[in-house]
Amino acid sequence: MTAAGPWRRLLAVGLLALAVRVAFALATSQGAVELQGDAGDYHHYALNLLEKGSYEDATGDRLFRMPGYALFVALVYAVSGPSVLAVQLAQCVLGALACVMIGLAATRISGERWGLACALAAAAYLGLVEPCARILSESFDSDLIAYALAAWYAFDAGPGAKAALVGALLGAACLVRPDLGLFAGAFGVLLPRLAPGYRLRHGAVLLAAFGAVLAPWVIRNTLVFGRPILGSSQSETGLYMGLALPLEHFKDIPASKRAGDIPELEEKEFYARELGSLLRETPPAKIVRAYAFNVASMFYPFLPQYDWTYVLLVPFWLWAVAALWRDERLRVLHLLLGLYVFVHVFAGGPVSRYRQPISAPLILLAGAGAVDLSRRLGPAFPRWAGGWAAFNAFVWLAAPQVRQIVLRLKQLVW
DSSP states (O other), X not given: XXXXXXXXXXXXXXXXXXXXXXXXXXXXXXXXXXXXXXXXXXXXXXXXXXXXXXXXXXXXXXXXXXXXXXXXXHHHHHHHOSOHHHHHHHHXXXXXXXXXXXXXXXXXXXXXHHHHHHHHHHHHOHHHHGGGGSSSTHHXXXXXXXXXXXXXXXXXXOHXXXXXXXXXXXXXXXXXXXXXHHHHHHHHHHHHHHSTTOOHHHHHHXXXXXXXXXXXXXXXXXXXXXXXXXXXXXXXHHXXXXXXXXXXXXXXXXXOOOOOSOOHHHHHHHXXXXXXXXXXXXXXXXXXXXXXXXXXXXXXXXXXXXXXXXXTTHXXXXXHHHHOTTOGGGHHXXXXXXXXXXXXXXXXXXXXXXXXXXXXXXXXXXXXXXXXXXXXXXXXXXXXXXXXXXXXXXXXXTHHHHHHHHHHHHHHHO
């Protein structure tokens, strides 16, 4: 994409995306209320980094969360003071840039017209807009994933430089949330099979850049806790909750357990033991049902409001997954989506918000699927797509009633 016209159009979409995000944040934010729960943890990690030079939350936890998002919040606070609005505005700017990056990547995959369509979809996509107004890690993580995909598809450089940039961006994303760790490892190992012109040495460069970004965190943990820890104490918690929460939902167990106020390393061991106990004591059929519920919940269309921006794209990215799995341009997207979902089969539990970080790959796959369907359906494609859009408009208008129907169906299935 070198012509001035396409660049101007994408930049215009970026400005539109910025306006949408700022308007959403100003309309929905509740100020200090945004610092409750998980957001409060990030807030205190950031404050303590600035005031004490130590990475710990209000209770003294030093390992519960990965440091990337707290570092970002601390950087904003260093400029603006401890301002929720400043973090929201910074996230709006980074989110708007992510829309431009998605447009660049989509242009390389699907052509200029569909690249612009993907950028516009990203500008309005609730899974990318809503997190900008929250002091939570999903917004920053989603942006870094979009930047990494843009680097892979649209960065014109040699294989070594591109591998290094992609690896560093994936490392930064894993410093925010570790969900993509498995993908990053597989990406480096399989790089020669994912794209022509790449060799094992380029995969090694990607993994080295990825590891270099994560190395300070591992070194810090080694110095503080006396042993190298790649993730956080939340890793074992997430694996335990990934099974306990759906079992609790189905009343297969009375309630999920909580470690209480114990040292962090003992907390890791507590949840590892409890997960082992659950796996031994729960019948296999109930374990399968619990993990299947996690995946179904991730792609559930209500948050709890009907997310028409997500559902509108579902048939297009599903088509790309089902019918275009041989397309070498999409191999990285298929691998990313597949391994991310695989991780969340087991980690975290039934949470629809977990699909927000993979908004960029879903939009890029939807663009590729739309291109292929338009070729196959020919003149019928606009009518089919228009009918699907009209159906979504109807569901959006009747969302409370439709949600009740869906909940009843869910009760019958589960």
